[in-house]
Amino acid sequence: MKLIDTVQTSFKAVLSYRIRSLLIILAMALGVAAVVVLTALGDGARNYVINQFSSIGTNLLVVLPGRAETSGAFLGAVLGQTPRDLTLKDAQLIGRLPQVRRYAPLNVGEAELSAANRLRAVTVLGSNAHLIPIRHMVLAQGSFLAHGTENNAQIVLGAKIANEFFPRVQAIGQRVRLGDSRFLVSGVLMSQGETMGYNTDEIVIIPIGYAQAMFNTTSLFRILIEAKSHSEIEPAKQAILATVKQNHDGEEDITVITQDAILSTFDRILQALTLAVAGIAAISLIVAGILVMNVMLVAVSQRTAEIGLLKAIGASSADIRRLFFAEAVLLSLAGAILGFLLGQFGSFILRLTFPQLPAWPPAWASMAGITVALITGILASMLPASKAAKLDAVNALGKK
Amino acid sequence: MIRLTAITRTFHMGDQAVYALNNINLQITSGEYVSIMGPSGSGKSTLLNILGLLDKPDSGRYELDEKLVTDLSETEQAQIRRERIGFVFQSFHLVPRLTAAENIELPLTLSGVPSEQRQVRVDQALQAFELKERAQHRPAELSGGQRQRVAIARATIMQPSVILADEPTGNLDHQIGAEVMTLLEDLHHRGTTLIVVTHDRELGARAHRQIGMRDGEILTDQANETD
Numbered sequence: 152m153k154l155i156d157t158v159q160t161s162f163k164a165v166l167s168y169r170i171r172s173l174l175i176i177l178a179m180a181l182g183v184a185a186v187v188v189l190t191a192l193g194d195g196a197r198n199y200v201i202n203q204f205s206s207i208g209t210n211l212l213v214v215l216p217g218r219a220e221t222s223g224a225f226l227g228a229v230l231g232q233t234p235r236d237l238t239l240k241d242a243q244l245i246g247r248l249p250q251v252r253r254y255a256p257l258n259v260g261e262a263e264l265s266a267a268n269r270l271r272a273v274t275v276l277g278s279n280a281h282l283i284p285i286r287h288m289v290l291a292q293g294s295f296l297a298h299g300t301e302n303n304a305q306i307v308l309g310a311k312i313a314n315e316f317f318p319r320v321q322a323i324g325q326r327v328r329l330g331d332s333r334f335l336v337s338g339v340l341m342s343q344g345e346t347m348g349y350n351t352d353e354i355v356i357i358p359i360g361y362a363q364a365m366f367n368t369t370s371l372f373r374i375l376i377e378a379k380s381h382s383e384i385e386p387a388k389q390a391i392l393a394t395v396k397q398n399h400d401g402e403e404d405i406t407v408i409t410q411d412a413i414l415s416t417f418d419r420i421l422q423a424l425t426l427a428v429a430g431i432a433a434i435s436l437i438v439a440g441i442l443v444m445n446v447m448l449v450a451v452s453q454r455t456a457e458i459g460l461l462k463a464i465g466a467s468s469a470d471i472r473r474l475f476f477a478e479a480v481l482l483s484l485a486g487a488i489l490g491f492l493l494g495q496f497g498s499f500i501l502r503l504t505f506p507q508l509p510a511w512p513p514a515w516a517s518m519a520g521i522t523v524a525l526i527t528g529i530l531a532s533m534l535p536a537s538k539a540a541k542l543d544a545v546n547a548l549g550k551k
Numbered sequence: 552m553i554r555l556t557a558i559t560r561t562f563h564m565g566d567q568a569v570y571a572l573n574n575i576n577l578q579i580t581s582g583e584y585v586s587i588m589g590p591s592g593s594g595k596s597t598l599l600n601i602l603g604l605l606d607k608p609d610s611g612r613y614e615l616d617e618k619l620v621t622d623l624s625e626t627e628q629a630q631i632r633r634e635r636i637g638f639v640f641q642s643f644h645l646v647p648r649l650t651a652a653e654n655i656e657l658p659l660t661l662s663g664v665p666s667e668q669r670q671v672r673v674d675q676a677l678q679a680f681e682l683k684e685r686a687q688h689r690p691a692e693l694s695g696g697q698r699q700r701v702a703i704a705r706a707t708i709m710q711p712s713v714i715l716a717d718e719p720t721g722n723l724d725h726q727i728g729a730e731v732m733t734l735l736e737d738l739h740h741r742g743t744t745l746i747v748v749t750h751d752r753e754l755g756a757r758a759h760r761q762i763g764m765r766d767g768e769i770l771t772d773q774a775n776e777t778d
Contacts, residue, residue, distance in 0.1 A: 465634070
């Protein structure tokens with residue numbers, strides 16, 4: 152029997168038992184669709200988190216005071232010292248390192264902003280001009296500490312704040328009061344919405360010196376550093392640790408976090424999550440495979456007389472085996488394709504419903520879903536097909 | 552040319568061996584018209600199944616057209632069934648989900664005949680058996696006589712040298728049965744060996760050679776002088 156005829160004959164059988172075929176295809180399809188949608192969800196979550204992390208900067212390193220690791224006896228403690236604060240001097244030393252492109256010292260606090268008879272509490276970031284490019288913030292208008300104005304009392308307003316205080320007039324050039332000091336509005340941030348849990352639309356940025364004076368401190372909250380390139384991140388981290396240690400009398404009392412390390416950790420965790428979810432979905436494919444086996448076994452016993460007849464008119468056992476095998480493969484294939492389309496559609500709906508979640512099913516998941524469906528279908532059809540092939544022709548013909 | 556030598560076939564009922572065929576020796580020349588008669592359990596159907604290579608004898612030799620077929624592999628036997636033997640059954644054994652034309656086409660498909668040739672041959676067969684209008688009907692929509700005509704068309708589409716008919720009129724009324732027998736006898740007139748198993752004496756008497764069986768043995772073997 153020719154292959155094309157085998158496939159055609161099996162195809163006719165698939166079409167003849169419509170409800171049965173439809174149910175098997177549906178079972179397979181749901182399994183494949185589950186794999187596709189769930190991996191889309193997992194991968195979407197992964198991409199969401201990674202985008203969020205990437206959006207806070209490029210080749211970013213963050214220096215924070217204190218050590219996040221346990222080590223041997225802290226000599227300073229014996230001498231009655233506390234861990235040293237991060238200072239502007241530390242920041243300047245770091246800024247001179249060859250691996251560092253630019254740095255931004257950072258202080259954060261709360262203060263009351265008043266202007267044009269309005270008043271509200273705002274989050275204040277104290278930093279230098281580099282903060283804006285390092286943190287991937289964009290100025291919609293104006294500038295911040297532009298060349299020649301480094302010592303001016305300038306303030307940059309978040310988009311929402313600018314809109315609240317100066318809804319009708321140009322914000323730039325306006326005078327505002329922050330705490331007890333007066334500032335000149337030099338720039339307005341572009342609206343960016345929420346990233347990493349805080350909203351850049353509702354902050355104000357002032358020069359670091361004014362911020363330290365306002366909050367009465369000489370220490371820094373963080374130092375943000377942008378390395379020159381991706382490959383410079385690790386050398387930069389080592390150089391920063393060494394520099395600050397030297398400046399802190401040989402005490403390694405800071406922690407340097409690289410954006411890269413956080414990213415890859417999240418990436419690993421969420422990748423594992425996606426795989427786990429795909430694995431769970433794949434179980435439904437195994438169940439579908441067992442269903443295919445069941446239904447094919449029933450088909451064999453239902454069609455016993457037909458099998459006997461086929462043998463009588465000259466079908467070999469191999470022909471019979473191939474016929475049932477082809478039937479199961481056709482059903483699995485149809486299920487896999489339908490499932491793939493259903494999964495793509497489901498992911499599309501997901502993306503429509505949650506626009507911020509990039510729920511694109513990864514190609515490997517679709518491939519794996521379809522492959523597992525086909526393999527289970529093929530494995531599940533082996534037993535029924537060989538049972539059909541082994542039927543004794545005389546007995547089979549006797550059945551009706 | 553069929554030659555059976557010392558064919559024995561036993562079935563086991565519990566621990567008792569029952570001889571369905573006991574040391575059968577039989578020779579049928581090409582083009583003969585033979586009827587095999589006997590009561591139920593006489594072994595006539597087993598004999599037909601062995602002649603049709605559906606069943607294997609426990610011992611003995613079966614030569615078909617000077618070729619020993621008892622030792623052939625399953626695949627080779629399937630090929631002989633496909634090319635040399637045509638089966639006609641009492642209950643027609645049509646595939647219910649296929650149309651008349653598709654049922655007739657089956658042996659051609661199994662033999663790997665190309666699609667265009669299959670269509671031509673099926674058309675010829677439909678014409679010859681007056682089934683042209685019924686070609687696209689399924690067996691359930693056909694009368695008994697039509698179903699058996701489809702079955703005969705299917706059995707002869709490969710132009711086999713032997714037609715094996717097992718009670719071909721058993722499920723048909725007298726008149727339709729007679730028509731079906733005429734069709735089968737036409738095939739015989741064109742040179743095909745025709746072997747009919749029946750317990751109907753009248754039907755058996757139409758054959759030129761009648762073999763009587765009982766308890767797995769050939770009891771009588773006589774030729775008709777007429778025709």
